[in-house]
């Protein structure tokens with residue numbers, strides 16, 4: 001199978017590429033001049049990299065014309081919620097226009113059999129009341145950040161292109177996912193990196209945190225990439241699926257679990273700059289629709305995810 005991954009150099013993209021290579025797929029991926037290559041260094045000889053600016057429709061048209069992919073995993077995005085407040089316009093263009101360019105290229109090239117997965121997000125649900133959990137695909141979308149709004153647009157664009165043009169697009173609303181290679185800005189990876197730095201004496205024994213009362217549903221990235229392949233194998237075109245473990249953690253409790261993995265004494269301190277203008281307080285996934293459709297269930301325990309992330313940072317700081 002000829003597969004294209006947008007954002008192959010990133011956290012999820014690199015794990016997905018490894019998974020697809022092991023399945024015997026021919027893997028293509030997009031990168032930009034400023035992309036970091038360290039995540040994909042070990043698999044560089046096995047994949048085909050194509051330079052592409054997804055915000056540029058000409059660049060995307062040439063990409064799709066050249067590769068004529070049978071499967072596309074569209075992962076590339078501005079994915080950090082706080083950045084979306086600092087540069088909302090950039091977030092919208094990166095996330096919405098890039099996807100639009102991709103759909104238009106597939107449509108204009110007449111690749112009707114190409115299956116496309118789009119990485120939508122639990123952030124689309126945004127303001128969720130306790131009685132509305134666990135969250136089903138039918139829950140209202142009340143995004144609380146420009147990022148969340150951009151993902152709603154990506155999601156609905158996927159629906160519209162299936163309805164209007166018959167493209168085979170599967171929309172996956174993934175809840176928080178973590179694991180080795182997770183960007184250091186994201187909560188558990190950030191905490192794990194701080195622990196590793198403290199252990200090496202690179203930082204005083206004070207761990208800075210933001211809102212510890214938020215509740216998140218964490219899934220290991222290795223389970224998530226397996227889910228994406230199942231979404232394209234068994235998902236219905238135009239349909240939307242929640243992907244998440246169904247197990248929630250208060251961020252403060254997840255931090256306590258992480259701190260059990262180190263011998264050093266660490267003080268936890270709130271850093272006001274890590275607080276958000278509005279935070280999504282609870283995200284608890286009901287993935288039963290996806291599980292029923294595809295047979296997926298998460299396999300990697302949360303303790304292993306934390307352990308592997310901490311080891312990842314211990315080798316790097």
Ligand SMILES: C[C@H]1O[C@H](OP(=O)(O)OP(=O)(O)OC[C@H]2O[C@@H](n3cnc4c(=O)[nH]c(N)nc43)[C@H](O)[C@@H]2O)[C@@H](O)[C@@H](O)C1=O
Nearest residue numbers: 079081121122123174175176185186187209210211214274
């Ligand atoms: C599904 C969704 O998942 C992710 O979005 P996110 O939930 O905003 O992820 P995060 O890891 O930045 O924050 C998780 C929670 O943790 C709280 N929190 C506390 N203290 C710190 C802290 O020090 N740093 C950070 N980053 N968060 C902190 C923070 O306030 C929030 O409540 C992205 O992958 C996104 O692309 C996506 O689609």
